[in-house]
Amino acid sequence: MKTPLNAALLVRTRIEQGLSQTQLASKAGMSRQTLCNAERGRSNLTPQNLQKVATALNKQISDLLLADSADAK
Numbered sequence: 001m002k003t004p005l006n007a008a009l010l011v012r013t014r015i016e017q018g019l020s021q022t023q024l025a026s027k028a029g030m031s032r033q034t035l036c037n038a039e040r041g042r043s044n045l046t047p048q049n050l051q052k053v054a055t056a057l058n059k060q061i062s063d064l065l066l067a068d069s070a071d072a073k
Contacts, residue, residue, distance in 0.1 A: 004044060004065060004066040005044050005050065005064055005065065006064055006065055006066045007038060007039050007040065007041045009063075009064060010038065010039055010053070011039050013063075014039075014057065017057060021036055021039070024053070024057070027056035028049070028055070028056040030049055030052060030053075034049065035053070038053075050064065
C-alpha cells in the first residue's frame with residue numbers, strides 16, 4: 001500500500017533544513033530517484049520509506065501526509 005504524501009510540503013521541509021535530494025535520500029536510506037519521484041508527485045512512498053524520510057527530517061509521518069478531505073473543511 002502506498003501512502004498519500006504531500007509532495008510540496010516534503011520539498012519545502014527538505015529545503016528549509018538545507019538538504020539536497022541526494023543528502024535526504026542518503027539519510028533516509030533510499031535512492032535519490034525514489035525521493036525525486038515522490039517530490040514530483042509521480043509516485044507515493046511506501047509506508048516504510050515514508051517513515052525513513054520522516055525520521056531523516058525529524059518529523060512525524062502525519063506532518064508529511066495530505067490532509068484528509070474531512071480535515072480540510
